[in-house]
Structure formats: structure tokens, C-alpha cells
Amino acid sequence: MTQSGKNNIQKEGLKAPIIRIGVVHWIKANLFNGVFNSILTIVTLFLLYKVIPPFARWAFIDSLWFSSAEQCRAGSGACWSIIPANIRFILFGFYPHELHWRPFVAMIMLIGLLLYSKNRNHWNRSFGYIWIAGLSIMGILMKGGLFGLTPVDSDQWGGLPLTLMLSFFGMFAAYPLGVLLALGRRSQMPAVKTICILYIELIRGVPLISLLFMSAVLFPLFFPEGVTVNKIIRAQAAIILFTAAYIAEVVRGGLQAITRGQYEAAESLGLNYVQKMRLIVLPQALKIVIPPSVGILISAFKDTSLVVIIALYDVLKTTKSVLASPSWMGFSPEAYLFVALIYFVCCYSMSNYSRRLEKELQT
Amino acid sequence: MKKGNPVISTEDAAQRAAWINDPKIRAILYQIAVLGIVGLLGYYLFSNTVENLKRQSIATGFGFLNKEASFEIGESLIPYSAADKYIKALLVGALNTIKVAFIGIILTVCLGTFLGIARLSKNWLVSKLAAVYIEVMQDIPILLQLFFWYSFFYDILPSPREAIEPLNGVFMSNRGLVFAVPEWHPAHPYMAMAFVAGCIGVYFMRRWARKRQERTGQIFPVFTLSLGIMIGLPLTIWLLAGAPHKMNVPELVGFNFTGGLNMSPEFGALLIGLVLYTAAFVAEIVRAGIQAIGKGQTEAAMAIGLKPGQVLSLVILPQALRVIIPPLTSQMLNLTKNSSLAVAIGFPDFVSVASTTINQTGQAIEGISLIMVVYLCFSLLTSLFMNWYNKKMALVER
Incomplete structure (x- = not known):
């Protein structure tokens, strides 16, 4: 169509009629093509008109950004002041106030590492070492006790660093376990296969909350007397066990996508099982499952919010405790919208990335 | 070993x-x-x-199930008091979970299908709005959404005296959602029976119509007629009973409403949160299912002279459902599993009752095993049903 339009212009020196180009044409083609669509557009516009102006008025025009809670109660708009007034507690929980720079730096490092990882040209052997080094430095920053850093007990960890830690460490630790489970499920050995299937189906059949309850009340019973494991580590273990079952299913999909010829070729070269998997099958299978793995990372990231229920101070719990304080009670929409924004930005960038990756890898 | x-x-x-x-x-x-x-x-x-x-001298075994529970449960489908046994308390919790899951799944499928179709709409505005909704809802944790809806009921909605009335007979306040229901009438059970009879009749009519079509090639107007029977039979009974139309309208007495059907804030928050969250995922599944059917199918169906309704019901839907059903099953299971988050907002579902039981008896192993077994049963039942349905819909290869 554009081609013929061009020809017309060249031939006759005339512009195409206004109805065929530009904004008018776009509106006609996309909003008012047909009676039904026209009605639909008008109804939708009316609903938007009903919803958006009052919301914008509440959120931006009548809102207060840096005030006390009392001033907020007098006003009629949104009280965003709850965020700046409590931002350090929301983000870092009970971490000692003067040491907040440490989790902050650790978070920046994690985000930096993630941004660095976005480029697929960086994915090589040293990349793994960079991640391990980065994660260790983050751990030292959080924990302290080395290089003259004041030790901070992990009971005091909280807020966004805790959320990030639970999801990323959960993902990294769960991945090898998930791959093993997937290989076990595809194995020819009936005993191994049964154990893996039982584990995967059991975990996928129950809600995460039951595993978290288990970590809170049952794990202490599992260890001999005198051995106590930190609450955060226990919750982390539950998240790892849970995520591994889901990763196993994703990896199994990848393994199934590898054609039989690949297995046979590897066997005819005389490779043993470990070599066959490590050199031939897994590199191809894991490449296929990168996008769905990002999907699992996203749901793991969202699911860490469930630790609220076993009273760990992740970013949602810190927000809730701010809301429970008498002075800021009742400003929950503002606070929840802020936390939702944090989650949205993280998850949206991850899912966008996974979609782009899917396109790139589709070769 | x-x-x-x-x-x-x-x-x-x-x-x-x-x-x-x-x-x-x-x-x-x-x-x-x-x-x-x-x-x-x-x-x-x-x-x-x-x-x-x-x-730690903690008792073991399931003997505690027969002891007195001695805690109250906010809402229950069956009569329950604190003097009842733990096993009954747990049953109340399980029924509440089933209630939320059942209503939630129906609403989710409806809303999700609607959103999925809206996403594919040729209307740019509608399509983009649906896309924004799907993306935003998927990226915010369900627990946060539940907290938001819970605070919506308690912090934003006014007291019953200033209740909002969005529709005639529907009142929203911080005591929950109250709406008018038809007043009880002796004709109602007969109407329900007529509906069931209609459904059975429709089932046999469809079988007969398919056989006849296979034999003679003539198409019977199954859809219109089934709809007519299923609505018409109860309607006839209703008219025969003298068309009772008295409504049980909620009324403000003192500080709360009496009459009508009441939905507690906890139940409301849980249901709204679960439905809005899961519908976003269902919408993506429906969209993918419809898009998976090639354009050639529609064109071929139209070329052999089918009407648009027939194109949809005979060609597109049977194929799309085959793509849609497996992921839809897992979303339904997700909704059921996510309903366990009720414990965070105080709705007495199974997990919430079980965790109270654990706190009172200290028997964590038994309590958590019960939770796991019950949810595994839910998963198993749903997947059995869906597998049966899936097999029915599956491609019959000749």
C-alpha cells in the first residue's frame, strides 16, 4: 500500500487523501473500523475519563510528598510522604542504621552484575568466576566480620536485599539440583526415576506456604540437639527445594527437545553418560530453556514475598510494619503501590529481557 | 539402606x-x-x-483430631462451634478452600477469556488496555495484591452507614460486600430441578443430533435449542408459580446490614485478588490458543460456507481448546494453591485452620502433612478431571 502511495505521489505530485495517511487514517483504521468497534472505543474512552482524572488528581495534584503524617490526614490526596519518611526501614529493615551503605552497595553490585550479564557476548568461563566473586563480596558486605567490617547478625537482615538474596541465591542453588532431578526423571533406572518423579510431583502439588511452614517449624526438629540453623537460611532452603522442582520440569522440556540422533551420536563416539550429558546434551538443552528459566526466576522473585507469613522482614513485611505504626496507619494504598512499583520494575525488565532473548536464540 | x-x-x-x-x-x-x-x-x-x-515431649499421631478444637471460625459453610472437634474445624477449612477455589476458577475463566479476546481485538485502545492489565498483574506478587484488596476493604471503604452503592441493592462497606438475593420461595427447588432436568435433556439431545448429522448430514440447531431448554424450563416453573419477584434487600440496622447475601472482607479480598491475578495468566493462554489456529482454518471454514458462529464453534474453538486446556489446568491448580495465602489475610481456609491447630497442639508434623495431603488431593482431582476432558477433546487421528 505504501508502495502504491509513493508511486502516486511521484506520478501526479499529489498528496494521498488525508483519510488514507497520518493520524486520521490511523484513528479510523484502529479505533473506528466498524460500528461495534466505534461503540467499544467510545465506551472505553468514557470509562477512562471516569477513572483517570480522579486518580491523577489523587496521586499527583492533591498529593503530599514530603510532609508529616498529620498534614497528610488533613489533605485529601495521596500521602506519598510515607515513603520518604520510612524509606530506609522499608528498604533495609532492621539492618543497623549507620551500616546501611553495605546492603546498598551489595544491591548496586547485584544490579550491575545483572546488567553486565544481559549481553550474551559476556557469557564465557570467566563470567562464572565474576559472578562467584561478586556474590562472595556481597555476602561479606552483608555479613561483615572480615576486613574490619562490623559483623551483622543475619537475623537483622531485611528489606529489599533479603528479597533479592532469597530469590537469586534460591535460583542459583536450585538450578544444579533441578538439572539433576530432570536427568533423574529421564533416566532408565526405575528406582532413580521413581524418586525424582515423586519429589517433583510432590513439591509441585503443594503450595509454597506449606514448605515455608515446614522450614519454620519442622526443620528445627530434623537436626540433632544443639544444632540451630538461622531462620533465613531455613526459609532459603525451602525456597531452593521448591524452585528446584519447577526448574526440573523446565529442563526436562529442554532435554526432550534434543533429538535422539544427538544421544546416539554421542554414544557412537564412545562417550560415557557424564561426558554425553556434559558435552553434548546439556549445552543444547540448557540453551533452549534459558527463556523459561527467566520465567521461573520471575516467579521465584515474586514468591519470596511469601516469607512474610513466617515473619521474615522482606520488603513487603517492612512495609506492613510501617503501616502498623500508629502514625502511618491507613496509608496502605500509597505504600503498597510503592512496593508494587518495585516488584513491577524488576519483573517487567526480567520478562522483557526473556522475550528478547527468546527471539535472539530462535535460530 | x-x-x-x-x-x-x-x-x-x-x-x-x-x-x-x-x-x-x-x-x-x-x-x-x-x-x-x-x-x-x-x-x-x-x-x-x-x-x-x-x-520436647510432643505427642505424635492423629489422636488430636478427636479433641475439642475450642476456637471459633469466622465463616463456615456447615454449622460449626468452638465445642466441635479438630477434624470438623479442618473440614470447615477445607470447604472454605473449595468454596474460594470453585467460585474463583469460574470467575477467572470468564474474565481471562474476556481479556484474552480483548487482547486480540482489532480495536487498538481495547487491545492495549488488555495488554497493560495482563503485564501489570503478572508482575506484582499475589500476596501484595491480596494485602492491597484487604486494605481496600478496611482502609478505603467507609463504614456501613456511608456504604457505597455501586448498583441498586449492592452495598460495599468495610464490613464486606452485601447484595440483594431473591427471597426464598417454594418454587426455587423446583426451578433447580427443572434446570438439572434441562441439562440432562440437552445432553441426550446433543448425542441424538450428532448421530443424526453423521447419518444424514443435516445440522440440527443444537446451541439455540439447548439454551432455550436450559433457560426455558426453569422460567416456565417460575411463571407457573406466579413469578415471585420479591427480593431480600439488605437493610442498615444499627451498625451493620441485615438481610441479603453477605461476603466478608476477607473472602472478598481473597476472591478479588486471586481472580484478578490468575485471569491475567489465563488471558495469555487464551490469546496463545486462539493465535495458534492458522488463518487458513478460518478461511477454509468460510470457503465451505459455514456461518461465522459455526466457524467459531465447529472449527476454531475445538482446535483452540486443545491448545488451551493443558496450561489452563495448571493455572486452575495455581489458583487453588494460591488460595492458601488466605492465612495472611485471616480468611479461615484449610491452611489457616491447620496452622491454628498446629499452634494449639504443637503437632507440626501431622498438621503440615495434612496440608500437603489435602492439596495433593486437590491437585490430583483437578488433573484427573482435566485429563479426562483433555482426552475427550484430543485430536482423533484416523
């Missing part, structure tokens, strides 16, 4: 190097090793647990 040690002795392996290289024997050895490790781990955890339980 018992078989583990004697077989893997290094002596044997050294003596008969060829024997150890036999893949079959190796497989057996590996399996024994794996079973041994798992068994040892299990035994270690089990013995520690027994030891710890003995030391």
Missing part, C-alpha cells in the same frame, strides 16, 4: 573389572547407591525428629 553396603565392596570391583563394566549391573549398583543415600538421609532426619519430639 539395608542393601547398601555389602555390594559396593572395592575388593569385588578390583577382581572382576569386566563384570563391573556391564551397564546392567552398573545401573543396579547406582540405584542401590541412590536408594542407600536417600534412605540414610531419611533415617537420619527421622531419628533426629523422634529424638527431638521425645525430648
